[in-house]
Amino acid sequence: MSDVVAVEGLRHQYGERVALDGISFSVAPGEIFGLLGPNGGGKTTLFRILTTLLPPTGGRATICGHDVVRERSQVRSKLGVVFQSPSLDIHLRARENLRHGGNLYGLKGRDLENRIENSLGRLRVADRADDLVKTLSGGLRRRVEIAKCMLHRPALLILDEPSTGLDPGARFDLWRNLQELVEAEGTTILITTHFMDEAERCGRVGILDRGKLVACGSPSELxxxxxxxxxxxxxxxxxxxxxxxxxxxxxxxxxxxxxxxxxxxxxxxxxxxxxxxxxxxxxxxxxxxxxxxxxxxxxxxxxxxxxxxx
Amino acid sequence: MIAGDADTVGWWLPTWTLWKREMVRFVRQRSRVIGAFGTPLVFWLIMGYGVGKSLRLPGAAESTHYLEYSFPGAIASILMFTAIFSTISIIDDRKEGFMQGVLAAPVPRTSIALGKVLGATTLAVGQAILFLFFGRAAGIHLHVVTFIASFAVMVIVAFSVTSLGFLIAWQMESTQGFHAVMNLFLMPMLILSGAFFPTSGAAKGMYYLMMLNPMTYGVTLLRAAVYSGGTVPTEGWGTALVVSVAFAAIMFWSLIRTVTRESTQAMH
Missing domain, CATH: 3.30.70.940 (NusG, N-terminal domain)
Known part of the structure; x- marks a missing residue:
């Protein structure tokens, strides 16, 4: 099977400042790939490019063979995106957020309702489905958000520092959930982090520092x-x-x-x-x-x- | 058309779901009703009964009560305040990641703008209609025709001011910035629209400013609709209709352009 993510010589500059300096890597299906790096290392820029929100100034990136600049819509429909700042509307119930998210990916009706039940169940938040999001803890919100992002069964789940603001227990749950998604659904995961212990849990890790990918491989290999x-x-x-x-x-x-x-x-x-x-x-x-x-x-x-x- | 735009989910489902979100949020945040509906109502009553008949407005019949004169202006205020309060949430949406989630979905940018603008328009028009009933209770004579004509005009005006509000909010880094723009730009736009005093009595410089203000035509149109055949003269509604529709179209077009362009650039 071909790579889910393929990045070749990717560059990005904000004016004079080089944020990404020609990086290349690929992610195979079913992998958990971690991008490890300090803040300001270029993780967020890379994340924005891969999620089609920022066109790179050089190089190339594809998701499932689709170019992130020229084939934005195909790329978007293949992605489940978890942003660092939660993308849930806190004034809506968990279920309403999922319904809204599903609609944005073209899902509706009975099919959508079934997917919502499954997805909330899988992330173990089914009992909180009818609670307003503002009454949920940070860890629960993350799980609801991931449930939302999994509705359209994305080929790639891409998460930007999802453990930010979570306590250790919630971080542990998050990782258990991610590993279950890989095992049960064969989802490919790309996750950025600045926690060493999280990087240890990834199948492969790319170390990003000052815009360069300085090392890439499994944690034990590295x-x-x-x-x-x-x-x-x-x-x-x-x-x-x-x-x-x-x-x-x-x-x-x-x-x-x-x-x-x-x-x-x-x-x-x-x-x-x-x-x-x-x-x-x-x-x-x-x-x-x-x-x-x-x-x-x-x-x-x-x-x-x-x-x-x- | 960019090749990649072919595979989107269509425009109506995302538009509808974004519209619905506006409705649900409004119902759950009742305090917003106070800002958007209560404030203009209270001001209208205070100013209307306070000024009463002490001002004789040029062109108006001698018996015109200020309460009656400023009634269409109060409707314009409601439309404008609702538009402002609805679109201000865009700033937080962009900061908090909700909007990022929408932008990362395979959704046409037009739907994002349309869902929000139609949502805010619905809320504004709904409240303005409610206000028409208040006017009736306060003794303003309203025909059935008035309601229908007013409804159409309110949709046009609300659509243009919500588009304008969205356009401003989209480029703002903070809600504080939005408040500054509101005080410096949107409030004068409302005051200089003929909502509270007619253009004909204004100083020359002010008069030209008022004639350049697109809201003036919206208020003229509202006045024409509310008082179809009433006591306040309503000439020039034809021009007002053309200008108002054009204003709405230009605002929405600018909004689409901005949202499409912005979504391909960096956001912080």
Whole structure:
């Protein structure tokens, strides 16, 4: 089967500012693909382009083979879109919102009513169908919204930071619901997030930073590509210590904020070597298997929270 | 026609569902009735009975009571206030994601504009008709013909002012901005429409301003419809009809253009 999402050399500029700098990736049917990146990394711009709300200034993107610029209507009918800010009308009941949403996708009558029942049931909000949305919690609203977006059985469910403002319990439910949709309906999901733990749950992850896709693959693949372990050293003057360690031990060392990171295949040996020579300069030293955060730092040279080095 | 527009869901179903949403929202937000209907009613009664017969309006019969003179103006106020209160929600819709959801659906842009404008028009005309009954209770003589003629005129006027309101709201970042435009632009438009004082007695500069104001023709038309054969002279309704229909058409056309163009650009 061909790709649900195909992006090739996609670029976007707001005046002089480059928001997307030639990114390419694809999403296969039935996949949960996560776009991970800090705020301002280009996630929202990419989201707007894929949902046909913003034409890119360069490159190409297709959904189910339809071009997002030239074949907007076909693309729109294939998409279920969950925006960061909820698209429900809080003055309407949950069911009324779904009816309205279904009408916008050309659904009506008995067929629509059946789909509404199924969709609300699947997202476990059937018992709240006749409540006004303004009386529902954030987590319930998200579920109602996803139920609305699934009415026309989209080929791709695309969500922009859907866990924003949700408590941990609601986030857990959200992910369980998304995984059920993939298993039961074979839906393909593209989700943007700035949470590492959410990215871990995706089948594949694309890391987006400053308009570039710096890495792409399954979370385990990305982490194992780093190889071995990560040593993190907290010290007074990270830059001078880096120079000393690199000169003496011949290893890849990186300054990240106030800390120094060393990627090494043999952490035990490296730690004792570092301690032997520089013990007096080290405040603390920790060792760990690489996380997605390490993957991010490895590829971008800066911390995930956006704090640039230096 | 863009190739991709062929596959949309048709225009009537989205138009209808957006219209219905306006109705449901209005019913659930009763306070809006107070703003759009209560305010003009109270002002009309205060001004009407307050001014009474102390002003003799040029051209009008000596016995014309101000309550009677300003009655069509009060209808114009209701139409305009309802249009403003209905379209102001577009700003929040755009911010809160509701409108994004609509824009991301395979819906013709014309339907989005039409659903909202027809919804607001329905609400405005509904309230204006209710007001006609108030007028009757206040002693203004109204024929059956008056109701029918008034209805047609109110639809034209309401359609144009809701289109105008939509057009303004669509380009606004905040509701505060909308209030500024309302005070600086929409209120003078209402006051300088002949709703509260006739054009003939105004200072020369003001007179030309009033003649350039499309609402003037709407009010003339309302006056002609409400007092078909009454005490207040209503010449020039033919011109007023042409100008009002043209104004409605131009406003809606501009709105379609704006919505179509905007939807392909960045929104923040």
């Amino acid at each position: 982490k194992s590509r780093l190889g071995g372990d990560c040593i993190t050293i907290v010290t007074e003057d990270a830059v001078s210590l880096r120079d000393l360690i690199e000169a003496k031990l011949n290893c890849i060392t990186m300054v990240v904020g106030q800390t120094l990171r060393i990627e090494t295949p043999d952490a035990g040996r490296m730690m004792s070597l570092v301690l032997e020579s520089f013990q007096d300069r080290i405040r603390s030293m920790t060792i760990g298997k690489p996380t997605l955060e390490d993957v991010f730092m490895h590829h971008t040279g800066h911390r995930f929270d956006g704090g640039l080095e230096g």
